[in-house]
Each structure stands twice: as C-alpha cells, then as structure tokens.
Amino acid sequence: SAVISQKPSRDICQRGTSLTIQCQVDSQVTMMFWYRQQPGQSLTLIATANQGSEATYESGFVIDKFPISRPNLTFSTLTVSNMSPEDSSIYLCSVEARDSGYTFGSGTRLTVV
Amino acid sequence: AQRVTQPEKLLSVFKGAPVELKCNYSYSGSPELFWYVQYSRQRLQLLLRHISRESIKGFTADLNKGETSFHLKKPFAQEEDSAMYYCALLREYGNKLVFGAGTILRVKS
Numbered sequence: 231s232a233v234i235s236q237k238p239s240r241d242i243c244q245r246g247t248s249l250t251i252q253c254q255v256d257s258q259v260t261m262m263f264w265y266r267q268q269p270g271q272s273l274t275l276i277a278t279a280n281q282g283s284e285a286t287y288e289s290g291f292v293i294d295k296f297p298i299s300r301p302n303l304t305f306s307t308l309t310v311s312n313m314s315p316e317d318s319s320i321y322l323c324s325v326e327a328r329d330s331g332y333t334f335g336s337g338t339r340l341t342v343v
Numbered sequence: 344a345q346r347v348t349q350p351e352k353l354l355s356v357f358k359g360a361p362v363e364l365k366c367n368y369s370y371s372g373s374p375e376l377f378w379y380v381q382y383s384r385q386r387l388q389l390l391l392r393h394i395s396r397e398s399i400k401g402f403t404a405d406l407n408k409g410e411t412s413f414h415l416k417k418p419f420a421q422e423e424d425s426a427m428y429y430c431a432l433l434r435e436y437g438n439k440l441v442f443g444a445g446t447i448l449r450v451k452s
Contacts, residue, residue: 261438272429273387273442322387324440331377332440334387 231327232257236335243313243342250309251338253323258303263324264296267337273322279306313342345370347432349443356420357451364415364446366404366430375433376413377440378404382426390415390428400424420450 233256243249253262264276276296277287285298299307310317323335346369356362368374378390391399393406393413404415413430430443 263439272444273440275439275441278439326438331389331392333389336386 232259232325232333234323234325234333234335236323236338238338239336240339241341243340245314245342247313248309248311249313249340250307251321251323253306253308253335255304255325259325259327260303261326262300262306263332264298264306264308265322265324265334267320267322269318276308276321310340313340315342318342345432345434345441347430347441347443349428349430349446351446352444353447353449355449355451358422359419362415362417362420362424362448362450364428364430364448366413366415366443368411368413368430368432370411370432370435372435374406374413376404376406377431377433378402378413378415379429379431379442380426381429387429420448422450422452424448425450 235254237252241249262279265273266276267273275288276291277285277298279285279298279300281300281303295311297309318341320337320339322337324332327333348367350365376393379387380390381387391404402415402417404413406413425448427445427447429445431440434441
C-alpha cells in the first residue's frame with residue numbers, strides 16, 4: 231500500500247498566522263484527501279485535492295481558510311490560514327490505495343495559542 | 344444523508360472476553376464499509392473492509408443490510424487490541440469516507 235509522509239508532525243502557532251502542512255506519497259495517486267480531527271471528535275473531510283484542478287471543499291470549509299495545492303501526483307499541501315484557537319486540531323492527509331482501502335498519514339497536531 | 348453511528352465512546356472488557364464494537368449506518372445504496380484502528384501513538388490504519396470478507400487479527404465484521412449494521416467482533420479480546428476503532432462508510436460520489444465518532448476499546452488484564 232501507499233506510504234505517506236506528512237510534516238510537520240506538530241506545531242504550536244500564534245493566532246493570526248498561517249501554517250502549511252505537506253503530504254508526500256511514495257506512489258502516484260489520483261486523489262488526495264485532507265481531514266481534520268478536532269479534540270475528542272471524529273475525522274471530518276475538509277477537501278479533496280486533484281492534480282490539475284482546484285480542490286473540492288466540503289460544506290463548512292472554504293478555500294480562503296484552507297488553501298490547497300496539488301502540483302503533481304505525489305504531493306499536496308494544506309494551509310491553515312489566519313489561525314485561531316478553534317483551528318487547534320490534528321490534520322491528516324489520506325490517499326486511496328488500490329488494494330488496501332484508504333491510507334492515512336501520521337497527522338499534524340496543531341495548537342494555536 | 345450518509346451517516347455512521349458508533350453508539351459507544353468507550354468499551355471496556357477483560358482479556359479473553361468477547362468483544363463487539365457496534366456500527367450502524369444510513370445509506371440508500373449498496374454501502375462499502377470499513378473498520379479502521381488507531382493504536383496509541385500510531386497512525387490510523389485499515390483493519391478490514393466488508394468486501395474482502397476476511398478476518399484480521401481475529402476480528403470479523405459482517406454487513407447486515409436489514410439492520411444497517413457492520414459490527415466488529417472478536418471472540419477473545421487481547422490486551423494489544425486496546426485502541427481507538429472507527430467505522431467508516433464510503434460515500435457514493437467522490438470516493439470519500441464518512442467516519443463514525445469512534446469507540447475506545449480497553450482490554451483489561
């Protein structure tokens with residue numbers, strides 16, 4: 231199955247700043263997914279990143295707040311912009327692996343102070 | 344709307360006891376369902392998917408369309424099974440997963 235490297239693994243950021251999270255996959259994949267896991271809650275899909283087109287955002291998430299790049303079939307970034315304490319979460323990257331379902335990165339634990 | 348419900352936040356059992364983690368779903372078509380597990384300090388990983396009908400680490404899950412359930416079962420719990428378990432449904436459009444709230448399984452010695 232695909233192996234995902236996600237970084238940073240954690241960060242503490244000041245409110246009002248932005249953080250860019252990187253997701254690197256060891257094989258080419260069509261779709262990459264970004265999830266958020268708020269404290270004590272389940273995973274919520276933020277958006278789907280397709281190479282060569284704009285990301286598709288889920289209800290409640292907007293491009294201005296969570297801009298996504300997908301420059302090629304193995305890499306994507308998610309930026310959390312103008313952060314507030316409510317953005318403190320774990321952010322996860324995921325890809326669809328043909329024979330093994332969906333694979334997840336190790337996550338980025340973000341704390342906004 | 345497609346939804347996954349895991350009614351128990353925490354399930355605590357003794358080692359050797361049977362385990363059943365409940366999952367119910369709402370979906371109008373033919374669902375594709377998964378169980379994911381997250382051990383302490385490890386990433387989320389696939390445990391099993393209903394279409395493969397296999398047993399992983401002694402766990403099985405049967406899709407019951409009549410009851411719209413996909414409960415995860417293991418006849419004899421082991422301490423190393425302690426983890427967070429998520430049930431997930433593949434959304435009809437866009438190949439996207441919808442997750443339940445998760446159940447923490449604690450196996451006591």
